[in-house]
Amino acid sequence: MDFLQPRSWADALAVRAERPDAVPIAGGTDVMVDLNFDRRRPGALLDLGRVPELREWSTEDGWVRLGAGVSYARIIDGLATRLPGLAMASRTVGSPQIRMRGTVGGNLGSASPAGDAHPPLLAAGAVVEAESAARGARRIPATEFYTGVKRNALEPDELIAAVLVPAASGPQQFCKVGTRNAMVIAVSAFACALHPDRRAVGTGIGSAAPTPRRAAEAEEFLAGELDAAGLWNSRGELPESLARAFGERVAAAASPIDDVRGSAAYRRHSLAVMARRAVTWAWNDLRKAA
Ligand SMILES: Cc1cc2nc3c(=O)[nH]c(=O)nc-3n(C[C@H](O)[C@H](O)[C@H](O)COP(=O)(O)OP(=O)(O)OC[C@H]3O[C@@H](n4cnc5c(N)ncnc54)[C@H](O)[C@@H]3O)c2cc1C
Numbered sequence: 001m002d003f004l005q006p007r008s009w010a011d012a013l014a015v016r017a018e019r020p021d022a023v024p025i026a027g028g029t030d031v032m033v034d035l036n037f038d039r040r041r042p043g044a045l046l047d048l049g050r051v052p053e054l055r056e057w058s059t060e061d062g063w064v065r066l067g068a069g070v071s072y073a074r075i076i077d078g079l080a081t082r083l084p085g086l087a088m089a090s091r092t093v094g095s096p097q098i099r100m101r102g103t104v105g106g107n108l109g110s111a112s113p114a115g116d117a118h119p120p121l122l123a124a125g126a127v128v129e130a131e132s133a134a135r136g137a138r139r140i141p142a143t144e145f146y147t148g149v150k151r152n153a154l155e156p157d158e159l160i161a162a163v164l165v166p167a168a169s170g171p172q173q174f175c176k177v178g179t180r181n182a183m184v185i186a187v188s189a190f191a192c193a194l195h196p197d198r199r200a201v202g203t204g205i206g207s208a209a210p211t212p213r214r215a216a217e218a219e220e221f222l223a224g225e226l227d228a229a230g231l232w233n234s235r236g237e238l239p240e241s242l243a244r245a246f247g248e249r250v251a252a253a254a255s256p257i258d259d260v261r262g263s264a265a266y267r268r269h270s271l272a273v274m275a276r277r278a279v280t281w282a283w284n285d286l287r288k289a290a
Contacts, residue, residue: 002044009053009161013133015046017157022046024159026054026069027101029094030110054105054161062167065129068105068160075104083165085120085172085191092116092176095183105160108145111152111211118146118212119191119204120174126165132157139164146211170194171285173278176206177270179261187262190250190274194282199223199232203275208254208267215275218249222279235290238283247276 004022006012015022022044025031034040048054054069057079064082066075072090076099080087086104093099093116107117108128121142128145131137134157142163145153154160172193178184189206201223203215225242226232256267 001042003047004044005047005050007050009051009131010133012046012048012051012159013131016159017133019044019046020156024048024109026103026106026109027071027098029098029102030106048105048159059167062169064165064167066104066163066165068108068162069103070105072099072102072104082167083120083124083172084168085123085174085193086117086165088172088174089116089120089176089189089191092174092182098183104163108152108160108163109154111146111150113146113149113209113211114186114189114207115212116174116176116186116189116206118142119189119206120172120193121163121165122204122212122214123172123191123193123202124165124168125193125202126163128153128160129162129164130154130158131161132159137161143214146213149210168193169197171282171289173282175274175278177262177274185261188254188256188267188270188274190271190278192275192278192282194286196232196286199227201226201279203250203253205250205254205271207261208256208271210255213253215250215253218246218253218275221249222246235287237287238280240280243276243280243283244272246279247272247274250275 004015023042024046026048054067056067072093075090104117107115126142128140174191176186176189186207188208191204193202201219251268251272256264258264
């Protein structure tokens with residue numbers, strides 16, 4: 001197996017174009033598991049670990065540009081204020097070792113329906129920046145990035161350069177149900193983001209459909225009800241009935257399956273509970289900030 005180790009982003013794209021059989025490897029926390037279990041035996045590995053551009057993050061015009069190779073540990077340390085939902089999700093990933101190595105770019109590359117970065121990226125309205133040597137960079141909204149179970153919208157000659165995430169304009173929450181507290185694949189997960197600047201609500205559902213997805217109808221319902229009751233202005237208490245109705249709509253947006261981790265019925269139920277709780281916590285945070 002060839003081990004290709006470019007030292008710059010331009011070289012990485014060139015290698016990607018020349019060797020379509022090469023599997024990119026960032027932190028390796030998914031790729032190495034596949035190799036160890038003989039699920040893949042690629043002709044080459046394209047190591048992105050020496051590409052400095054991928055490890056950078058920056059802010060511009062209210063957006064955070066998060067290099068694909070930024071680890072969960074660095075998100076927790078440096079971005080908890082700007083990207084609170086993603087930081088909360090990052091804290092639940094694996095173990096300290098996995099959080100040191102694992103990257104959001106790798107989570108997007110694997111595109112598992114259970115990947116923890118996806119719900120907060122969807123809730124925040126993130127955009128994936130992909131690039132190829134031949135066609136340059138393009139931006140793919142997270143809602144269009146996940147195309148099937150462990151499938152994404154990348155072309156064979158593309159790499160993920162970064163993910164662009166709007167810096168939080170309001171409170172965000174992330175909840176995950178697993179069979180234990182750490183080192184666990186989510187049975188179901190939910191993220192929400194309040195966007196008081198545009199009176200909108202964002203959501204992301206994990207582990208309860210073939211792909212991570214938003215609960216668009218639930219978002220519109222809640223934002224509209226908050227508007228109708230004047231709550232965006234008054235910052236009054238969130239009615240329990242409204243939080244519950246939101247949770248039911250989130251659960252209805254899922255298409256879960258029965259598997260070894262949980263039943264479809266449990267996944268739906270847990271989503272309704274998580275969504276109700278998460279939105280209540282987020283709303284209470286918004287009231288405190290007023
Ligand atoms: C013990 C253990 C516990 C875990 N716990 C969790 C958990 O709690 N939550 C969770 O979500 N995940 C978990 N994972 C899975 C894994 O850690 C995450 O999916 C992580 O985000 C992968 O990142 P990575 O950098 O290690 O990716 P890698 O393994 O290096 O790559 C993953 C995939 O992305 C592709 N890729 C990587 N970078 C790029 C790029 N820039 N452009 C294009 N393709 C790219 C690779 O080719 C590969 O297909 C766990 C894994 C282990 C081994």
